[in-house]
Amino acid sequence: MSQTLARVKPSPTIAITNRARELAAEGRDIISLSAGEPDFDTPAHIREAAKAAIDAGHTRYTAVDGIPELKKAICAKFKRENGLDYTPAQITVGTGGKQILYNALMATLNPGDEVIIPAPYWVSYPDMVLLAGGTPVAIEAEMQHGYRISPEQLEAAITDKTKWVILNSPSNPTGAGYGADHLRALADVLLRHPDVWVLADDIYEHLVFDDFKFSTIAEIEPKLKDRTLTMNGVSKAYAMTGWRIGYGAAPEILIKAMSKLQSQSTSNPSSISQYAALAALEGPQDYIAESRAVFERRRDLVVAALNEAPGIVCPKPEGRSTSIPRSAI
Numbered sequence: 001m002s003q004t005l006a007r008v009k010p011s012p013t014i015a016i017t018n019r020a021r022e023l024a025a026e027g028r029d030i031i032s033l034s035a036g037e038p039d040f041d042t043p044a045h046i047r048e049a050a051k052a053a054i055d056a057g058h059t060r061y062t063a064v065d066g067i068p069e070l071k072k073a074i075c076a077k078f079k080r081e082n083g084l085d086y087t088p089a090q091i092t093v094g095t096g097g098k099q100i101l102y103n104a105l106m107a108t109l110n111p112g113d114e115v116i117i118p119a120p121y122w123v124s125y126p127d128m129v130l131l132a133g134g135t136p137v138a139i140e141a142e143m144q145h146g147y148r149i150s151p152e153q154l155e156a157a158i159t160d161k162t163k164w165v166i167l168n169s170p171s172n173p174t175g176a177g178y179g180a181d182h183l184r185a186l187a188d189v190l191l192r193h194p195d196v197w198v199l200a201d202d203i204y205e206h207l208v209f210d211d212f213k214f215s216t217i218a219e220i221e222p223k224l225k226d227r228t229l230t231m232n233g234v235s236k237a238y239a240m241t242g243w244r245i246g247y248g249a250a251p252e253i254l255i256k257a258m259s260k261l262q263s264q265s266t267s268n269p270s271s272i273s274q275y276a277a278l279a280a281l282e283g284p285q286d287y288i289a290e291s292r293a294v295f296e297r298r299r300d301l302v303v304a305a306l307n308e309a310p311g312i313v314c315p316k317p318e319g320r321s322t323s324i325p326r327s328a329i
């Protein structure tokens with residue numbers, strides 16, 4: 001096996017998910033708290049759009065990084081929900097948000113380049129960085145600070161080798177959300193370091209609770225937009241994890257580099273899933289609020305139960321929920 005592969009370990013999330021499946025198959029009553037996967041069905045109008053896409057013959061290779069209609073819908077989404085102006089040439093569509101992150105890191109990292117990752121983190125970040133030949137640099141986001149890193153911690157972690165800072169809000173696994181004020185303070189640090197790029201992983205944008213208002217860094221500080229990759233996708237927002245569609249918005253130079261990589265790896269994301277994602281972004285958005293209310297109830301239930309357990313203290317996260325099956329609540 002290659003030396004590259006020796007640098008990384010398999011995804012622990014997937015290992016735990018598989019183990020939970022095995023135990024459930026043995027008839028055990030298992031609640032898996034591993035993968036961030038909504039347990040709802042994909043909304044009916046999205047499923048219908050996918051069937052219609054098959055019948056309409058959208059079953060062939062597509063443009064490498066997304067059909068034009070979907071890119072346009074993604075631009076409209078960024079404008080509508082995030083106040084961000086992007087052109088289709090600044091958009092890339094991939095096989096899940098995961099491929100967007102992977103493409104970005106593979107397309108940009110050279111040996112010795114550092115990537116700052118607030119911890120606790122989604123387990124794939126450091127391994128993707130290692131696969132791409134870079135060096136992950138973790139900053140501890142502590143419980144007493146709401147599991148958010150401070151501007152001082154960010155400043156101290158940046159070196160002349162730093163290529164990317166990954167910001168994931170709401171965070172997997174803590175659910176911590178960076179509001180506009182927190183992002184503003186981090187943006188002020190980043191403005192002092194013009195060579196550092198920002199990777200905003202906004203995949204949990206819609207899983208926010210109470211009165212938390214989601215923001216993303218390119219919206220908070222437009223001067224950072226020219227060196228930010230804003231990543232998002234339909235997996236978590238529309239219960240579409242298996243359809244594998246994620247997208248990113250960034251300066252054209254990065255989008256082109258990522259497309260080059262994709263053209264030599266997966267060619268294009270599934271044509272049918274792209275039409276389903278188009279329906280998700282352009283169709284009714286009711287599912288988001290409905291599922292959010294259920295996730296919020298689950299969060300309250302789990303946080304209360306954990307805090308009742310002796311020796312466990314669990315702050316209330318601003319966002320992201322677990323995949324507790326409906327039967328368990």
Ligand SMILES: Cc1ncc(COP(=O)(O)O)c(C=O)c1O
Nearest residue numbers: 096097098122172203233235246
């Ligand atoms: C923080 C974070 N980013 C990105 C992803 C990738 O999601 P997908 O590839 O399904 O779009 C996940 C999935 O669990 C995640 O937790």
